Amino acid sequence: MKLIVGIGGMTNSGKTTLTNSLLRALPNCCVIHQDDFFKPQDQIAVGEDGFKQWDVLESLDMEAMLNTVQAWLSSPRKFARAHGVSVQPEALDTHILLLEGFLLYSYKPLVDLYSRRYFLTVPYEECKWRRSTRNYTVPDPPGLFDGHVWPMYQKYRQEMEANGVEVVYLDGTKSREELFHEVLEDIQNSLLNCSQESAPSSARPARPQGPGRGCGHRTARPAASQPDIV
Numbered sequence: 001m002k003l004i005v006g007i008g009g010m011t012n013s014g015k016t017t018l019t020n021s022l023l024r025a026l027p028n029c030c031v032i033h034q035d036d037f038f039k040p041q042d043q044i045a046v047g048e049d050g051f052k053q054w055d056v057l058e059s060l061d062m063e064a065m066l067n068t069v070q071a072w073l074s075s076p077r078k079f080a081r082a083h084g085v086s087v088q089p090e091a092l093d094t095h096i097l098l099l100e101g102f103l104l105y106s107y108k109p110l111v112d113l114y115s116r117r118y119f120l121t122v123p124y125e126e127c128k129w130r131r132s133t134r135n136y137t138v139p140d141p142p143g144l145f146d147g148h149v150w151p152m153y154q155k156y157r158q159e160m161e162a163n164g165v166e167v168v169y170l171d172g173t174k175s176r177e178e179l180f181h182e183v184l185e186d187i188q189n190s191l192l193n194c195s196q197e198s199a200p201s202s203a204r205p206a207r208p209q210g211p212g213r214g215c216g217h218r219t220a221r222p223a224a225s226q227p228d229i230v
Ligand SMILES: Nc1ncnc2c1ncn2[C@@H]1O[C@H](COP(=O)(O)OP(=O)(O)OP(=O)(O)O)[C@@H](O)[C@H]1O
Pocket: 010, 011, 012, 013, 014, 015, 016, 017, 018, 035, 102, 130, 133, 134, 172, 173, 174, 175, 176, 177, 179
């Protein structure tokens, strides 16, 4: 079973922190960070407001990100090995991919691939304060947060909601530990849910489907399960 889990949400809501904890706790778990797909600085458009438009989908090479997701889908075991993730023998049939980033649910070709979509939020003041403590590869010029970052966050979130994309909202002001345990437990329930769906119906109790919950990508299993050939 293959599960793609989105850890999305606004800037500085704690996505990378939560993702790193989940990565250590989940079996056969790989990660793709959307921030690794920013285009080079000289390809980032400058808006009428004078700001480099970092917080728009066009600033990311989403095709390259999708190709990376497809590489994982076609062989999660090979992908894991190539990324230094050792496959645990007791969970051979389970593969999890965490996608982490601030615009995960706005790119159409990706949006239906998720089994679960989380969306972290913090209040405006907290977000602005956390952001002011950060050092990005390209430092924020004065006024960027209110002039570009926050309005783009609002625009994409409104679009996502208008498009009916189902997400599980998470309160990013909770402690790191609380968020970690909440999401870990929820993903473990998804895994259980999905493994029961693939079991014969007589052995399967009825389970409600939560928001954004969908069962994983399954590949036809060969008669005798064999490791991928590299
Ligand atoms: N639950 C939390 N409570 C308080 N502070 C947190 C929490 N999680 C993360 N932080 C802090 O908030 C800041 C942003 O965290 P993090 O880098 O994980 O967010 P992000 O959503 O990945 O941000 P970015 O937009 O830069 O990708 C960091 O300084 C981090 O230490």
